[in-house]
Amino acid sequence: MSTPLLIEQLLNGLQFGVMLFLMAAGLTLIFGVMGLINLAHGSLYMVGAFACAAVAAATGSFWLGLAASLAAAAAAGALVELVVVRRLYDRDHLDQVLATFALILIFSEGTRWLFGSFPLYLDIPATLSGAIQLPGGGRYPLYRLAIIGVGILVATGLYLLISKTRLGMRIRAGESDREMIAALGVDIRTLYTVVFALGAALAGLAGALVGALQSVQVGMGEPVLILAFVVIVIGGIGSIKGALVGAILVGLVDTLGRFLLPKLFSAFMGPAQGTTMGAAIASMLIYVVMALILAFRPRGLFAANA
Amino acid sequence: MRDGVGMTRETLVGFVLAALLLAFPLVASAMDEPFYITLATRMAVLALAAVGLNLALGLGGLISFGHAAFFGIGGYVAGIFAAHAFNQEPIFSAPFEFMGSDRMPMIWLAALLISALAALPIGAISLRTSGVYFIMITLAFAQMIYYFAMSWPAYGGEDGLSILARNAFPGLNTANPLSLFLVCYGLLLVALLVFATVRNSRFGAALQAGRQNETRLAAVGIAPFSVRLVAFAISAAITGLAGALYADLNRFVSPSMLSWQMSGELIVLVILGGTGRLFGPLAGAMLFVLFESALGGLTERWQFFLGLILLGVVLFARGGLMGIVAGKVRHG
Amino acid sequence: MAEAVLSIRDLRKTFGALKATDGVSLDLRPGEIHALIGPNGAGKSTLIHQIAGSIRHDSGNIHFFGHDVGTLGMAERARRGLGRSFQISSLAPEFSALRNVMLAVQARQGSSFRFLKPVMSDRSLIEPAMAALERTGLADRARVPAAELSHGERRQLEIAIALALGPKAFLLDEPMAGMGPEGSRSLTAFLDSLRQEAPILLVEHDMDAVFALADRISVLVYGRIIASGTVDEIRSHPEVRRAYLGEAA
Numbered sequence: 001m002s003t004p005l006l007i008e009q010l011l012n013g014l015q016f017g018v019m020l021f022l023m024a025a026g027l028t029l030i031f032g033v034m035g036l037i038n039l040a041h042g043s044l045y046m047v048g049a050f051a052c053a054a055v056a057a058a059t060g061s062f063w064l065g066l067a068a069s070l071a072a073a074a075a076a077g078a079l080v081e082l083v084v085v086r087r088l089y090d091r092d093h094l095d096q097v098l099a100t101f102a103l104i105l106i107f108s109e110g111t112r113w114l115f116g117s118f119p120l121y122l123d124i125p126a127t128l129s130g131a132i133q134l135p136g137g138g139r140y141p142l143y144r145l146a147i148i149g150v151g152i153l154v155a156t157g158l159y160l161l162i163s164k165t166r167l168g169m170r171i172r173a174g175e176s177d178r179e180m181i182a183a184l185g186v187d188i189r190t191l192y193t194v195v196f197a198l199g200a201a202l203a204g205l206a207g208a209l210v211g212a213l214q215s216v217q218v219g220m221g222e223p224v225l226i227l228a229f230v231v232i233v234i235g236g237i238g239s240i241k242g243a244l245v246g247a248i249l250v251g252l253v254d255t256l257g258r259f260l261l262p263k264l265f266s267a268f269m270g271p272a273q274g275t276t277m278g279a280a281i282a283s284m285l286i287y288v289v290m291a292l293i294l295a296f297r298p299r300g301l302f303a304a305n306a
Numbered sequence: 307m308r309d310g311v312g313m314t315r316e317t318l319v320g321f322v323l324a325a326l327l328l329a330f331p332l333v334a335s336a337m338d339e340p341f342y343i344t345l346a347t348r349m350a351v352l353a354l355a356a357v358g359l360n361l362a363l364g365l366g367g368l369i370s371f372g373h374a375a376f377f378g379i380g381g382y383v384a385g386i387f388a389a390h391a392f393n394q395e396p397i398f399s400a401p402f403e404f405m406g407s408d409r410m411p412m413i414w415l416a417a418l419l420i421s422a423l424a425a426l427p428i429g430a431i432s433l434r435t436s437g438v439y440f441i442m443i444t445l446a447f448a449q450m451i452y453y454f455a456m457s458w459p460a461y462g463g464e465d466g467l468s469i470l471a472r473n474a475f476p477g478l479n480t481a482n483p484l485s486l487f488l489v490c491y492g493l494l495l496v497a498l499l500v501f502a503t504v505r506n507s508r509f510g511a512a513l514q515a516g517r518q519n520e521t522r523l524a525a526v527g528i529a530p531f532s533v534r535l536v537a538f539a540i541s542a543a544i545t546g547l548a549g550a551l552y553a554d555l556n557r558f559v560s561p562s563m564l565s566w567q568m569s570g571e572l573i574v575l576v577i578l579g580g581t582g583r584l585f586g587p588l589a590g591a592m593l594f595v596l597f598e599s600a601l602g603g604l605t606e607r608w609q610f611f612l613g614l615i616l617l618g619v620v621l622f623a624r625g626g627l628m629g630i631v632a633g634k635v636r637h638g
Numbered sequence: 639m640a641e642a643v644l645s646i647r648d649l650r651k652t653f654g655a656l657k658a659t660d661g662v663s664l665d666l667r668p669g670e671i672h673a674l675i676g677p678n679g680a681g682k683s684t685l686i687h688q689i690a691g692s693i694r695h696d697s698g699n700i701h702f703f704g705h706d707v708g709t710l711g712m713a714e715r716a717r718r719g720l721g722r723s724f725q726i727s728s729l730a731p732e733f734s735a736l737r738n739v740m741l742a743v744q745a746r747q748g749s750s751f752r753f754l755k756p757v758m759s760d761r762s763l764i765e766p767a768m769a770a771l772e773r774t775g776l777a778d779r780a781r782v783p784a785a786e787l788s789h790g791e792r793r794q795l796e797i798a799i800a801l802a803l804g805p806k807a808f809l810l811d812e813p814m815a816g817m818g819p820e821g822s823r824s825l826t827a828f829l830d831s832l833r834q835e836a837p838i839l840l841v842e843h844d845m846d847a848v849f850a851l852a853d854r855i856s857v858l859v860y861g862r863i864i865a866s867g868t869v870d871e872i873r874s875h876p877e878v879r880r881a882y883l884g885e886a887a
Contacts, residue, residue, distance in 0.1 A: 037438050087621055093438060094369050098577055099620040101570045105613030113607055226449055226566060229442040237438060280457040287450035291431050294443065298434045506756035508744050508763075515741050518730040521692065522738075525728065526745040526803060527716030533750060 004138025009259045010252070015144045017251025018151025022206035023228035024235070024243040025158060026199025032238030033174040033195050036085060037093055039100035041203050041228070042221025043107035048073040048204020049211035049220060050111060053120040062125035066208050073204020074197040081196040086189070104222070112218050119217035122208075147209050154202065155244055162240065171195060227254075230290050236300030245301060250286055257285040316632035320585030324498075327353075327592060328491060335484045343483040344555070349595045350490040351551045356575035356587030357497045358544030363573070364582030365505055366537045367517030369441045372428070372448030373572050376542040378455065378564030379424055380417035380549025385467040385559035387413050392470055410475040410489070413550050421546025422539040429538035433531055436520075445566060452564040466560025473554050480554075490551050494588070497544050502584055504540070513537050545572070574616060580628030589627040641704065642667055643807050643837050644689070644720075649698035651688060651861075658684045659695070660861035666807060671829065671838045673848045676858035677881060682841045683725055685858065686811045689839070690722045691715040703806065716745070721805025721836075723796040725812045731785035735776055735795050738784055739767040742802035770802040774828065790821045797828070808838040814847055826850055849873075857881065 023045060030038050051072035056065030080103065088096045124143045131139035162168035170191055173180070207221065214220070231250050235242025261282040266274030293301065327349060334342035355377055362368040390397045390406030397404050407413055432443045461467045471481075478485045504510045516523040516530045523530050553559040562568065571594075579590025597615075601608035623630060642665035651659040658681045666672050676682055687693040689700060691712035700708045707715050716722070730738050740763045744750060747762070757763055771777045774794045779787060787795060793813055800808055813829070814822045826847045832838060833851075842848050848855065849869050856866040857878050865875045872878055 031438060037441060084617065084621075091620075093441060094363075094573075094577070094581070095620050095624070097369060097371065097441060098573060099617055101574070102613040102616035102620065104570075105609045105616070109607050109610035109613065113610065222566065226445060230446050233439055233442050233446070276457075276459060280454055283453035283457045284450045287446050290443070290446055294431055294435065294439075299439070503756075504753055506758065507754060508750050508752040508757055508760075510753075511737065511741060511744060511757050512750040515730045515733065515738075518732050519728055521712075521724075522728045522730055523741070524692075524711070524713040525690070525716055525722060525724070526742045526799065527713050528741075528745050528750050529711070529713040536751065 002138075003136045004134060007134055007136060008138060008140055009255055011140055011144065011148070013252035013255030014248065015147050015151075015251070016255055017248040018148050019206050019210055020224070020228055020231050020251055021151055021244050021247035022154060022202045022209075023224055024231040024247050025154070025240055026202040027225075027228050028232045028235070028238055028240060028243045029171070029195055030199045031232070033171055034085075034089055034192050036088060037096050037100070038085070038199075039097060039225065040080065040103035040107065041199070042223075042225030043104055044073050044077055044200040044203040045207035045221035045224055046107065046111060046216075046218065047076045047207070048201075049122070049207035049216040050115060050120065051204070052208035052211055053122040053216045054115075056122055057120070062123065062212070065122070066205075069204045069208035070201050073207070074201040076204075077200025078193055078197040080200075081193050085196060086192070089192070108218050115218075117218070119215035120211075122211040122216055124212045143212065150205075150209065154205075158240055167191075167194070227286070230286060232300070234290055234293050234300055236303035239300075239302040242300055242302035249289075253289055254282075254286045257282040261285070316583065316585070316628060319628070319631045320588065323585060323588050323592060324495070327588065331484060331487045340483045343487050345595060345599060347483065347487040347490050347555055349591050350487065350494045351548050351555060352575060352595065353588045353591035354490070354494045354497050354551065355545045355548035355572055356579070356591055357494070357501055358541045358546075358548065359572050360541075360576050360582065360587050361501060361504065361544065362538050362541035363576055364586065365510060365517065366513045366534055366541075368433075368534060368538060368541075369573075370432075370444045370538070370541075371441050371566070371569050371573065372444030372446070373542070373545050374564050374566065374568035375428070375444075375448035375451045376421040376425065376545040377549040377552070377568060377572070378448075378451065378559075378561070379421050380546030380551075381553035381559035381563045382455065382461065382467070382549075383417045383420055383546070384413050384473065384550040384553040385469055386461060387416065388469045388471075388473055389461070389467060408471070408473045410473045410480070410554070413473055413554075414493075414547055417546045417550035418543040421549075422543040424546075425539040425542035426535070429535045429542075433534050433538065445569065448564060448569055449566065452561055452566075455561040455564055462560065464561060466558055466562075469553060469557040469559070472557060486555065490555070493547065493551065497547075498584060498588070500544070505584070509533065509536070578616075578619060578626050580626030583626070583628040583632075586626060586628050593627060642701075643703060644839065645699070645701040645704075646689065647699040647701075649685070649688060649700065650696045651684060651693065652696060657861050659688065662698075662858070662861070662863055664856050664863060664866065666837050666839050668837055669833060670853040671833050671840055671851045673840045673842060673852035673855045674858055675842065675845075675848055675855060680858040681861040682858055683811055686722070686725075686809050686839075686841055690720060690809055716803065716805075719804075719806030719836075720809065721800040721803040721807070722809040723793075723800045723811060723813055725815060725841075727789075727792040727796055729784040729792060729795060729799075732783060734781045734783055735771060735787065735791075735798070736764070736767055736780040738795060739770050739798050739802045740764065742799045743767050743770075746802065746804050767802060770798045773801060774798040775824065790817050793817060793821075794825075797825070801832075805836055807836050808832070808840075810838055811841045812843060813840075814842060814844045822847060 023041065027038065027041050030036055048069035052065035052069035055068035056062050084099060084103065088099055128143040128146050130142045132142055134140050162171060174191060227250060231246040232243055234249065235246030262275040262278030265278035268274065269277060327346060331343040331346040359373045362370055387406040388408050391408040394405065397406050428447045432440055435443060456464050474480060475489055480486050512523060512528050512533045516533055520530050549563060575590040575594055576587055578593050579586035597612065601611060644666035647663050649659050649662045662685060674682055684693065688695040691710060699706060702718060702720060707718065740757060743763050743766045768777060768780065771780050774797050776791060776794050776798060779791055784795060797813060814825055817825065822844055829838065829851055852869055854867065855869060855872045856863050857872060859881045864877050864881060865872055
């Protein structure tokens, strides 16, 4: 097994992790600040992807599409928050699960209604379509590196937002004691809408970025959503640091697992059986890791309220 | 010790629904419309699956978003047993040779047992957490099994597994739609009886008390974890049995029975009918299947409207159908 | 002297920088009512939580009938005979008063893993439960859901549940909280009669009740016991007066 191949897989894992972080950060913020479990987050990912694809196709510019995805996802998020989610804050988790599940149906079928059942295609922008040389030989797509870069930017941006701005301060206060900050006169309702829209924008961004790598289709958000749940369960609900660590961990474990396990099993069982077995175990690997972590730390690695 | 008008009305409505579910396919059979018999069977099987979930969710307050795992396990038990019996290949050869089975009672027993056994480790880990964590973890475990089924080619992988001839039940021709319906309906009634018995028992009292106030339960000396784990296992067994029946009904099992969408659908069935109510799952399943077939016939976009209705139910009609009919629950 | 029923030695608990329990030692002897008093924020409830097992202590020992129960969870300690009532009523709100008490009876009788017999026709559960409700004056409210009971009735129900457990020691956390004078008087008389069944560690603010009931009083201030003794000893204790009244003895 060659080093360039390994490095390529590591970078892929990092890129996957970054994309998961974008989803997980929004989810964990929304849960941390508002106490809301939001199954519709995957739909916002999808909205971002569709907006990007549609606008890019219409204007010929990926960048305009990207801007549109942020705007559309944030707007969709704000709308959903104002109309539906607002009524759910005081409800129990079961109601929140069911209501946001209903939103998935509405978004999915609604999107299918508008765009049809066939996937849309989104092209990688020309400026990012090349590849660069990696140390040790081998080339890596520039676009994927750019995604990793975006992830670092977003993580830094979020860190600065949460720790250095007044909005961030309100978010942190809201995470520890919701009722208190309302009593202190902070406009909770606007804060919640802003946080929800922010989370939605991150999800939309992730959707748009990945849309250029895979296709843009209805239902693309849910598998990512569920992985994002795994990420925040591992990282600790409410913790952005946990979301980052969890996301990178999940991204690396999943990617490297799919790459290495078939080879590992093939060494013992021969190529045919080994590949099958390895692939099957690799598809379960991340959940096994989650179960192991939870067996020792039921609240995740960096639980916000231990 | 009956308590107030609400309970009697609820039981009455429940009996009416059960009677309707029985009458409907009998009439369809007389009119030689097998499609409607199959529809009714679908209602009965989904109701059974929902009864299982209702035990954990409605009585225990355990919001399992992974019950499709057990539904699918039951389905695959049916499929795998039947496939091996048909091909005359043993499933395993040690300590004894097991050739699968194409007999329903054997399959049901296996589905019940294996689902319950699967629920033990899943529950043991998941129940150490609570709230949102529990929801996400049960979802994640179901996903794990889903992806495994997708990538395990021996039993069809993504394409699923067909059951070539419907499994046998002594004394009945199970290929006859009405006979199959009666089998499923009978099992549903048994499950409802089990649910009612458990709910009224000491175990049920502990389980429901734990849902209402976990600290109170521990303070009297009953460990919530053990009670919940047992409830989770029983719940899984019932849903697993339904999965086996579903596979037999469709003569097909695929990973979609393990999907998160299926888990969501099961929760919808319970909530539509009324969480925790005895006949809630029956009401929910009948409503859902009716809606699915009626609206599905009108438009391909029926899930959009289902979403709207669900949203409406959550926001405005919180007790589900039985809640509207019978008012607040009196526990006595 | 008979061996202490409950024996706490050097118990400590800190939350971050706050020493909620700072080396507390006390014991509960058979047949006595031992009152625990102290100003607000002294850490009385935290102490009760640690003894009952709902909060894990950091260091120190908790012995119940000579056995170290420190590593046991709340349910296990309750099974061994440590009955408690909560400062803020902790009841199963949908269940009636009767069903709440029946739960305790059921727990006392042993296994809850019985699946067949309906509880509502089980006299072995109903009769002891009704007896406990009668003793606390709630018999005519037996069928009312706990959520619909008045505040005072809920406090009574808490006691009834603790009674039905047949515990070997009671931990009562401000049972009189929020009760009017009438309710407090009858509860005081009731607790007086209760001491024969099992000793009581009583956290209370109601000084009339404390002075009327207590065999011994311990005073908790900022997580430490500053004084412990009979009613008269405590009444005249200079540090206690200072803690409560802020004046020199």
